[in-house]
Amino acid sequence: MAGFRSPSPGLRVPRPLAFGADPSGERMARIRRSPHFADGVFQNPGGPARTRPSGSASRFAGVYLDREARARRAPAGNIPVHPTTVADLARPPATGLRLTWAGHSSVLAEIDGRRVLFDPVWGERCSPVPFAGPKRLHPVPLPLAALGPVDVVVISHDHYDHLDLPTIQALARTDTLFAVPLGVGAHLERWGVPADRLRELDWHEETKVGGLTLTATPARHFCGRGLRNTQHTLWASWVVAGPDHRIYHSGDTGYFEGFRDIGAAHGPFDATMIQVGAYAEFWPDIHMTPEEGLRAHLDLQGGAADAGALLPIHWGTFNLAPHAWAEPGEWMRDAAGGAGVAVAFPRPGEPFEPAGELPVEPWWRAVSGPIARPWAVRGATATRQDDLDLAGER
DSSP states (O other): OOEEEOSSTTOEEEOOGGGOOOOOHHHHHHHHHOTTEETTEEOOTTSOOOOSOOSOHHHHHHHHHOHHHHHHTSOSSOOOOOOOOHHHHHSOOTTSEEEEEEETTEEEEEETTEEEEESOOOSSBSSSSTTSSOBOSSOOSSOGGGGOOOSEEEOOOOSTTTSOHHHHHHHHTSOOEEEEETTTHHHHHHTTOOGGGEEEEOTTOEEEETTEEEEEEOOSOOOOOSSSOOOOSOOOEEEEEOSSOEEEEOOSOOOOTHHHHHHHHHOOOSEEEEEOSSOOTTOTTTSOOHHHHHHHHHHHTTTOTTSSEEEEESOSSSOOSSSOTTHHHHHHHHHHHHHTOOBOOOOTTOEEOTTSOOOOOOGGGGGOOOOOOHHHHTTOSOOHHHHHHHHHHO
8 A cells, every 4th residue: 555545536645654665566475475474464373363452342441541540551750760871881791691671662682792672662652643642651761872883673563662663764874784574674664774774584584693693483463554454564573592692572462372382492591571561351362461471481481480581571661551550560570479480670771681680679669559469369370380380281
């Protein structure tokens, strides 16, 4: 689709730049050849996934408009942000691996002498327009330029909270490479990224960047930026393996059995970055709860609770679901404590080394109202042995 049509015959309105571009030509031909593309759309592992809210529209609206629930979806004060400095990032990590969570799903990974930037979103809103849409709950920890040179930018999929037009335009002016799922390159080329700096991969394909091997791996989600979702751009999780370390970024995904296969093929991992926020009963197939995120981490690590650190992502920065903004932190803290899994809870912008001392303070409590614990009431938090038994049965 080159543009969208107005109600007036013959009048064609230009497609907004933020919508990106639809794949065409050889890119579209490659999409059609993908084993994961059928009936005109990309297919999810494990069968079809519901991508629209389930249940009645009135119940959905009631949950979102409830006054008390709305108050819980925003912090009661300023979220504490670590003032990341150039000096923080100029010093090489002592262990060879350091992660800096910039908020939501944006993570700078310094791994074996290279720098990988996942899903960078430095914009004020995750929206096609600057005046409406979900707004940041905290400022970015540091200017994008202060990150320093980045070897490769990795994009998980093309939703606005993962693929941000102004951020990509800024990075396009550097010499970084971009690793993206199949079809997403059409957006980046429209925004000024040269084709020779794109590495566009289908699931299970890999590319090498400066001694690192990047592999696009399956995820259970969907795509789309414009008025019409053609499902012609792929979504992915990512494995990055260096000479000494390997890490995993989930992107957005529902829980599925394929985590075990990814772990068997590419793990165990020194660190996993797992989506645990913006979940809801209305879309259980495409986002994970913290309990499911912990289960995914154990699957990826072959059931070993002590096989690497977990960094929860996709929470605390944008209000995208009915749950309290800090609920993912509390739920993950309870679940991980019961399972004996090492989980890092850095403030946005706080660098840490997964093999070193992990940040574990529940920093969100200073600016959060009371959080109910329905997961504890229904016994969702398993003991360590329960979790290991579950992982072993899969």
